[in-house]
Amino acid sequence: MAGVTRDSSVVQFGFVEEAVEWRLRSSQFPSKVGGKPSWLSLCELPGPEELSCELCGQPCVFLLQVYAPVPEKADCFHRTVFVFCCRNVACYSFNDRRSFKVFRSQLPRRNDFYSYDPPPDEPLDDVEGEGLGNPCGVELCRVCGCLGPKICSRCHVAHYCSKDHQVMDWKAGHKKSCVEGGGSKETGVSTFLFPENELVVEPEEMQPATDPEREPESSTEPAAQLAVDNITVPDFASNCLDEKELEAMAKSESEEDKVFQHFKQRIAIEPEQVMPQLLNHLNVDTLDTSIDWGTLAVYTCAESCDTDNKYVPEFLWKQDYSH
Known part of the structure; x- marks a missing residue:
């Protein structure tokens, strides 16, 4: 995956690497692919309606997030862009972006959730000790990790973003644990989420290359x-x-x-960069149909306007290869 920073001359490459669990916590400000989102602001999360596919109405799944701070801007000291997509293959049609959702979250260095100092380079025994906690008391869906306003009426422990995920979790084993009175925040559902990996971001290092505009020297013909x-x-x-x-x-x-x-x-400079081949890491191929896209281009507010801890929807353009 390649991205352009605020300095349009700088291109950042993303490389998928095996995840180390503690490095993907919110307090580490990670860039990651798959699994559950590691939310930045812990208040004002996008709700189920905002994260529903515009075509089928089903909950979207977390695709990736990129930590992209703007240190010179006080309210963007921490800044992350989150991308979600639909799991329904039928919603993927040519150049149609309605099965995707993008949100931007940003915080100043001094905020209600994380320490003013940089996060530690090693895991702490106390997860809450890595930040300032969650003053908003937000409960997350145990299937997808998004805002979970619904709660199991029997155990009053399991939270969900929708009836769809409650039914999914009930079939995956919550029925047994709930009836036995052992409600847990862990779920048996594993097929909904994409495989989780860390997204390591590095700047492109340009190397001399042959100019494609240059004609063969031995030829005098157009x-x-x-x-x-x-x-x-x-x-x-x-x-x-x-x-x-x-x-x-x-x-x-x-x-x-x-x-x-x-x-x-250009891509030969970093042949392992994650571009359309991100699909190879998501395990979405089937014998007949598959989630597919050519390029996903995310456009965010040029000024990164202050969000006041809220998640702001941004624009995504899905460009497929022509046939």
């Missing part, structure tokens, strides 16, 4: 003419296309080749 000379045209096509049309087609192919060459040279 690129378009070279392309035309190398095309074998069937007899039926030569009867339909005149010389100008052939040259236009060849020139178009030549320009597309240049763009693709430039793309390959």
Whole structure:
């Protein structure tokens, strides 16, 4: 995955690595893929309606979060962007972004949730000791980790974001533990969430590369003419296309080749970066259909306006490959 910081000349690469549980806690300000969200602000979380797919109405699942602070801006000392998506394969159609949700959360350095000092580089025995606790008393859905306003009427321990997740958890084993009076905040549901991994972010280090715009030194002929000379045209096509049309087609192919060459040279600098291959880490492939996309581009407020501890929806553009 590649991203551009506020300085448009700097590109940040994301690499998926095996998760170390304590490093993915909210107090560590992680970037991560899959699992449950590690919320930044612990108040004013987006509710079930805000996190429902606009097409099927089902709860969206947490996809990833990127910690992207703006230290020079006082109220953006901590800043994280959260991305959610629908689990329903039928909701993924060409260039349709309605199955995705994006939210931005930001906090000043001195806030109600975390220590003013940087987090420790090793785990603490007391999880609450890593921050200032949760003054809002927010309860999370034990299936997806999102806001859980609903509660099991029998054990009064398990919280859920929706009836769908309550039913899912009931079938996965809560029925037994609840009836036996051993209500727990842990769930047996594991198939809804994506596999959890840490997202390690590093800046791109540019290396000298061949300029794709540069023509071969040994050639004195225009690129378009070279392309035309190398095309074998069937007899039926030569009867339909005149010389100008052939040259236009060849020139178009030549320009597309240049763009693709430039793309390959750029990503060759960091071949392990997580781009569309993020899908490979989510275990979403099936024999017939699969969750799919080409590129997901997230646009946030250019000024990172103060959110007052609230989660602000942002814009996502889903761009699929043309067929």
